[in-house]
Amino acid sequence: MTDYLPLPGTPIEELDTPCIIVELDVAERNIAKLQSAANEMGVDVRPHSKTNKSPYWVRKQIEAGAIGVCCAKVGEAEVMVEAGVSDVMIPNQVIGKNKIARLVALARSANIIVAVEDSRNVDDLSDASVAAGAELGVIIEVNVGMNRCGVDGNGAVELAKQIDAAPGLRFDGLMGYEGHTVAERDYEVRKTEAEKAMGILIGAADQIRGSGIDIEIVSAAGTGTYNISGRVPGVTELQCGSYIFMDGDYLEVFNDFEPALSVLSTVISRQKEDVAIVDMGLKSISMDRGLAEVISPASASIIKHSEEHTQVSLPDAASRALKIGDKVQSRPTHGDTTINLHEYYFGVRNGKLEQAIPIPGRGKFR
Ligand SMILES: Cc1ncc(COP(=O)(O)O)c(C=O)c1O
Numbered sequence: 001m002t003d004y005l006p007l008p009g010t011p012i013e014e015l016d017t018p019c020i021i022v023e024l025d026v027a028e029r030n031i032a033k034l035q036s037a038a039n040e041m042g043v044d045v046r047p048h049s050k051t052n053k054s055p056y057w058v059r060k061q062i063e064a065g066a067i068g069v070c071c072a073k074v075g076e077a078e079v080m081v082e083a084g085v086s087d088v089m090i091p092n093q094v095i096g097k098n099k100i101a102r103l104v105a106l107a108r109s110a111n112i113i114v115a116v117e118d119s120r121n122v123d124d125l126s127d128a129s130v131a132a133g134a135e136l137g138v139i140i141e142v143n144v145g146m147n148r149c150g151v152d153g154n155g156a157v158e159l160a161k162q163i164d165a166a167p168g169l170r171f172d173g174l175m176g177y178e179g180h181t182v183a184e185r186d187y188e189v190r191k192t193e194a195e196k197a198m199g200i201l202i203g204a205a206d207q208i209r210g211s212g213i214d215i216e217i218v219s220a221a222g223t224g225t226y227n228i229s230g231r232v233p234g235v236t237e238l239q240c241g242s243y244i245f246m247d248g249d250y251l252e253v254f255n256d257f258e259p260a261l262s263v264l265s266t267v268i269s270r271q272k273e274d275v276a277i278v279d280m281g282l283k284s285i286s287m288d289r290g291l292a293e294v295i296s297p298a299s300a301s302i303i304k305h306s307e308e309h310t311q312v313s314l315p316d317a318a319s320r321a322l323k324i325g326d327k328v329q330s331r332p333t334h335g336d337t338t339i340n341l342h343e344y345y346f347g348v349r350n351g352k353l354e355q356a357i358p359i360p361g362r363g364k365f366r
Contacts, residue, residue: 003344003356004016005344006346006353006356008352008353008354008355009353010352010353011353012264012327012348012352013327015264015346015353017264017265017266017278017280017327018263018264018265018266018279018280018285019263019264019342019344019346020261020262020263020264020338020342020344020345020346021261021262021263021264021345021346021348022245022260022261022345022346022347022348022357023260023348023349024260024347024348024349024354025349026258026259026260027057027060027244027245027260028060029258030243030244030245030246030257030258030260031057031060031061031064031244032064033257034047034226034238034240034257035064035065035066037226037227037230038065038226038230038238039065041227041230041231043230043235043237044066044067044237045061045065045066045067045237045238045240046066046067046068046069046070046087046219046237046238046239047066047069047070047238047239047241047243047244048069048070048071048072048091048239048240048241049069049070049072049076049080049241049361050070050072050076050241050336051242051244051245051335051336051339052241052245052339052359052361053076053079053339053340053359053360053361053362053364054345054357054359054360054361055079055080055083055084055085055361056357056358057357058080058083058085059083059085061244062085067087067237068085068086068087068088068089068111069085069087069088069089070088070089070090070091070239070241071088071089071090071361072090072091072092072365073090073092073364073365074090074094074102074103074366075361075364075365075366076361076364077090077103077106077112078102078106079360079361079364080361081106081109081110083360085110086110086111087110087111088106088110088111088112088113089112089114089137089175089219089239090103090113090114091115091139091175091177091219091239092114092115092141092149093114093115093116093118093121093141093149094114094125095121097124097128099366100125100128101128101132103125103128103136104125104128104129104132104134104136104168105132105134107129107132107135107136107137108132108133111137112136112137113136113137113138113139114136114137114138114139115138115139115140115141115175116138116139116140116141116159116163117141117151117159119158119159119162122138122159122162122163122169125166125168125169126166126167126168126169127168128168129167129168129169130167130168132168134168135168135169135170136168136169136170137169137170138163138169138170138171138172139172139174139175139217139219140156140159140163140173140174140204141174141175141176141177142156142174142175142176142200142201142204143176143200144176144177144178144197144198144201144220145178145180145181145193145196145197145200146178146180146197147180148177150176152200153200153203153204153207154204154207156174156204156207156208157204157207157208157211160208160211160213161211161213164213171213171214172215172216172217173205173215173216173217173218173219173236174201174205174208174215174217174218174219175201175217175218175219175220175239176197176198176200176201176204176219177220177221177222177239178194178197178198178220178221178229179222180193180197181193181194181197181224182194182222182223182224182225182253183224183249183250183252183253184224184253185252185253187254190228190253191228194225194228194229195228195232197220197229198220198228198229198232198234198235201218201220201234201235202218202232202235205218205234217237218234218235218236218237219235219236219237219238219239220235220237220238220239221235221238221239221240222239222240222241222242223240223241223242223243223246223250223257224253224254226238226240226243227256241336242335242336243256243257244260245259245260245261245335246258246259246260246261246335247259247261247289247331247332247333247334247335247336247338248289248290248292248293248331248332248333248334249289249290249333249334251331259331261331261335261338261339262295262329262331263280263284263285263292263329263330263331263332263338264327264329264346265278265284265310265327265328265329265330266278266279266325266326266328267312267322267323267324267325267326268324269324270322270323270324273314273320274313274314274320275311275312275313275314276300276311276312276314276322276328277309277310277311278309278310278312278328279309280305280309280310280328280330281306281307281308281309281310282305282307283307283308283341284308284338284341284342285310285332285338285341286332286333286338286340286341287305287333287334288333288334288337289333289334290333291304291305291333292330292331292332292333293330293331293333294312294329294330295329295330295331296327296328296329297318297319297328299314299315299316299318299319300312300313300314300315300319300322300328301313302330312328339359340359340362340363341362342362343358343359343362344356344359345357345359
């Protein structure tokens with residue numbers, strides 16, 4: 001199969017569409033900004049690759065000072081380890097024989113840390129790790145109020161004792177993702193709620209230490225709480241992911257980081273004066289968090305998507321000048337689910353393609 005990729009130096013207007021554009025300067029600034037904020041707060045950065053799905057960006061984050069990467073799934077971790085990333089945390093449960101076998105296989109060539117909440121899962125991980133001759137790092141996921149996965153704060157001590165004693169496993173600490181707070185628009189409410197969540201996590205860490213077991217890692221935070229949870233004494237590292245590109249949804253929360261991501265499309269039909277049809281649809285832009293914002297032409301807006309088409313409203317003379325073949329650029333409301341649809345980012349600087357960046361983690365949801 002041939003990928004018809006444009007050559008470096010191609011102007012944005014000539015890129016084949018639909019495609020994801022990343023403003024490289026902007027993404028690089030976002031990476032540097034989170035790292036320097038973390039340095040100043042005295043915490044590590046272990047960015048979540050569920051956003052970027054790409055070893056290229058993970059390398060940039062590690063070059064900037066990140067200690068490793070988070071991966072949502074074993075498949076994503078396999079992509080990163082194969083690309084040479086040597087420190088991978090899966091802040092998520094890995095359940096089932098097949099996945100656990102793949103996980104411990106990775107632990108033979110990289111430092112792998114996985115989250116747990118269940119005693120039988122700990123036994124399964126221990127058996128597989130011993131059989132593979134591996135050492136697997138394990139952290140306990142604590143439910144800090146998001147009510148997704150994780151034991152409640154008081155349930156962590158018994159599990160920590162079990163992990164600490166389990167052959168093939170190394171007890172590393174705790175994680176708690178305060179996902180219910182990261183998108184809260186009001187900073188003071190976000191701060192109060194995130195601090196409450198971190199209180200549960202730190203309380204669980206204190207109980208475990210009180211039982212005589214050491215803890216190295218207390219991992220937490222999303223983009224919206226990087227500067228809140230990162231300041232809570234006892235939190236050792238940040239798991240932020242979206243900060244790298246910022247999407248439309250996060251820009252509604254704050255502008256601490258700058259938007260770097262857009263989807264470029266081409267006008268393919270112009271039957272009505274006030275509507276253009278572009279070649280981008282649900283297979284190239286997600287709308288699980290609402291319709292994207294059209295950023296160029298600025299006055300245009302999206303009416304609706306179908307699989308491969310989008311109707312764009314053209315309210316004024318400037319936008320109605322759009323012709324067949326012209327480009328429309330839109331900022332997705334949810335970057336992660338849009339990126340997961342694409343094989344490449346087109347990384348641009350000063351309006352020209354610098355390089356096509358592969359996204360080998362896309363679709364790796366097993
Ligand atoms: C476990 C975990 N950690 C961290 C994050 C960070 O996310 P973001 O920076 O995109 O808010 C997420 C997001 O889904 C997550 O699931």
